[in-house]
Amino acid sequence: MPGFSTRAIRAASRIPEVPQPPLNVPIYASSTFEVADANELAELLEFARPGHSYSRYSNPTLEILGTALAELEDGEAGIVTASGMAAVHAAVLSVLRSGHELLIPRAVYGGMVGLASAVLDRVGIAVRAVDTTDRDAVAEAIGPHTRMLWLETISNPTTALADIADLAELAHARELVVAVDNTFASPALATPLAHGADLVVHSTTKYIGGHSDLVGGALVGKGQLVRAARAIMLNVGGNGSPWDAFLTLRGLKTLDLRMERHSSNALRVARALEVAPGVAAVHYPGLASHPQHELATRVLRNGRAGGMLALEVEGGRKHGERFLERVRLAVHATSLGGVETLVSHPASSSHRQLADDELASAGLSPGMLRVSIGLEDPEDLVEDLVAAARPEA
Numbered sequence: 502m503p504g505f506s507t508r509a510i511r512a513a514s515r516i517p518e519v520p521q522p523p524l525n526v527p528i529y530a531s532s533t534f535e536v537a538d539a540n541e542l543a544e545l546l547e548f549a550r551p552g553h554s555y556s557r558y559s560n561p562t563l564e565i566l567g568t569a570l571a572e573l574e575d576g577e578a579g580i581v582t583a584s585g586m587a588a589v590h591a592a593v594l595s596v597l598r599s600g601h602e603l604l605i606p607r608a609v610y611g612g613m614v615g616l617a618s619a620v621l622d623r624v625g626i627a628v629r630a631v632d633t634t635d636r637d638a639v640a641e642a643i644g645p646h647t648r649m650l651w652l653e654t655i656s657n658p659t660t661a662l663a664d665i666a667d668l669a670e671l672a673h674a675r676e677l678v679v680a681v682d683n684t685f686a687s688p689a690l691a692t693p694l695a696h697g698a699d700l701v702v703h704s705t706t707k708y709i710g711g712h713s714d715l716v717g718g719a720l721v722g723k724g725q726l727v728r729a730a731r732a733i734m735l736n737v738g739g740n741g742s743p744w745d746a747f748l749t750l751r752g753l754k755t756l757d758l759r760m761e762r763h764s765s766n767a768l769r770v771a772r773a774l775e776v777a778p779g780v781a782a783v784h785y786p787g788l789a790s791h792p793q794h795e796l797a798t799r800v801l802r803n804g805r806a807g808g809m810l811a812l813e814v815e816g817g818r819k820h821g822e823r824f825l826e827r828v829r830l831a832v833h834a835t836s837l838g839g840v841e842t843l844v845s846h847p848a849s850s851s852h853r854q855l856a857d858d859e860l861a862s863a864g865l866s867p868g869m870l871r872v873s874i875g876l877e878d879p880e881d882l883v884e885d886l887v888a889a890a891r892p893e894a
């Protein structure tokens with residue numbers, strides 16, 4: 502009879518046949534999968550047959566999540582990555598090579614700027630920033646080496662919107678690939694592929710996960726482009742984890758409900774802040790005063806404008822920082838999209854490297870705060886945020 506360890510390993514690895522399907526997708530916590538022969542493994546490693554060989558390449562839990570997101574985003578295929586930035590990296594590197602240029606919005610998530618300086622610069626990919634709310638500026642910025650246009654459905658942190666359909670038409674006429682970061686909107690509010698985008702990326706860390714308890718990313722889109730991105734992802738080890746994918750699947754089930762409440766809470770808070778003492782401006786696509794409010798009603802579904810707003814307090818940088826110290830309910834922390842309201846001050850955090858004039862050209866001001874409105878009771882949020890903005894008596 503085999504020894505205890507041998508028997509224990511065998512006994513603890515028996516995979517059950519489950520006649521009654523569970524309601525939730527199991528966490529396939531296995532780095533590797535048993536194959537019948539060398540040919541099967543070779544074919545799996547080439548994705549030439551369905552199945553899984555090694556979890557850096559694919560894994561059932563990750564596959565279910567990738568397929569679910571592709572379905573909800575109107576995409577042909579989807580992959581799950583270790584973080585939003587791993588998805589951004591795979592999208593960019595699978596389309597661009599040395600000598601190419603990437604066009605990004607002037608008001609863009611700071612991680613994109615970090616990727617440009619820490620990675621793309623080293624591999625000879627140029628990055629040019631343009632005001633993507635200005636069609637003519639985008640048309641003019643496309644040069645002979647530009648191969649990709651990067652957009653954010655709702656920009657981080659200024660809440661400027663991209664007219665995806667219009668810009669995709671322009672970019673496709675010049676043979677560019679159009680990639681959209683849909684993190685702020687989530688597929689419950691917007692589906693950029695339906696507006697003509699080729700690739701969509703998400704930080705699932707944010708709304709899709711929804712509970713500030715995981716870091717993950719995803720990329721969906723046209724099959725061929727997703728397969729090319731997968732080759733980059735698996736060769737640099739940017740794959741997601743089945744544990745985080747489980748939490749993300751759980752979050753996905755309530756995404757629509759949460760986005761409804763994030764949006765109604767944010768609109769209520771934005772309206773209150775707009776007339777509150779000490780507030781210079783509120784940027785929220787759901788407000789009639791937002792310069793792209795009409796576009797928001799076309800790009801974002803069901804009259805919802807999401808949970809992100811930018812707030813400018815009077816008194817510049819000093820009062821921006823003071824606001825963070827004054828909030829009692831909202832939490833001063835980076836990230837967004839969770840059930841709790843988070844506030845951050847881009848001029849002293851994500852955009853701290855920028856001088857005031859550089860902030861202005863990215864559409865930011867020194868007194869701007871980014872607020873990720875959570876799912877708390879709206880009257881409590883209004884009270885907290887209005888009090889934090891109030892000038893000293």
Ligand SMILES: Cc1ncc(COP(=O)(O)O)c(C=O)c1O
Pocket residue numbers: 584585586587610612653657682684685703704705706716717718836
């Ligand atoms: C719009 C946007 N895209 C991408 C990312 C990167 O996501 P992650 O932190 O999951 O890599 C973030 C993170 O804040 C984000 O806000």
